[in-house]
Amino acid sequence: xxxxxxxxxxxPVNGVAALTAAYANAVSLxxxxxxxxxxxxxxxxxxxxxSHSNGGVGLPAKVIAFTATAQYDLWKNVLSRLELxxxxxxxxxxxxxxxxxxxxxxxxxxxxxxxxxxxxxx
Numbered sequence: 001x002x003x004x005x006x007x008x009x010x011x012p013v014n015g016v017a018a019l020t021a022a023y024a025n026a027v028s029l030x031x032x033x034x035x036x037x038x039x040x041x042x043x044x045x046x047x048x049x050x051s052h053s054n055g056g057v058g059l060p061a062k063v064i065a066f067t068a069t070a071q072y073d074l075w076k077n078v079l080s081r082l083e084l085x086x087x088x089x090x091x092x093x094x095x096x097x098x099x100x101x102x103x104x105x106x107x108x109x110x111x112x113x114x115x116x117x118x119x120x121x122x
Contacts, residue, residue: 004028024050042069061091077121085113 007025030044048063065087073079089096089109098107 001031002029004030022051024048038073040071042071043067044069060089060094060096062089064088064090074118078118079121080118081116083113083115085111085115087111 005025005027007023009021009023011021026046026048028044028046030042032040032042034040044067046063046065046067048059048065050059050061065085067083067085069081069083071079071081087097087110095106095109097109097111099105
């Protein structure tokens with residue numbers, strides 16, 4: 001089990017008008033349970049906030065996210081993982097996820113991912 005907290009603050013440099021002061025912070029809670037010698041399951045919950053969200057383009061002002069992971073060690077130093085992730089825009093303004101153009105606002109308030117990988121640890 002664990003907890004992580006991150007904070008960043010940005011301040012204008014030499015009075016540049018295009019830059020405004022901003023902050024962002026995130027807190028995460030996570031846990032792992034070893035089911036067998038080779039199989040484990042993990043969960044992580046995250047909450048992210050920032051002072052402004054680029055006018056609806058990019059990261060929203062508030063995000064809640066959950067990730068569930070199942071990991072199986074195939075051989076020594078080789079593991080396989082399956083992750084399910086859900087991100088939710090919690091600020092109630094605009095839509096940050098989806099869409100077809102990177103610089104344009106999205107079309108959804110939720111994003112879902114299924115990630116599978118095999119990794120060699122060295």
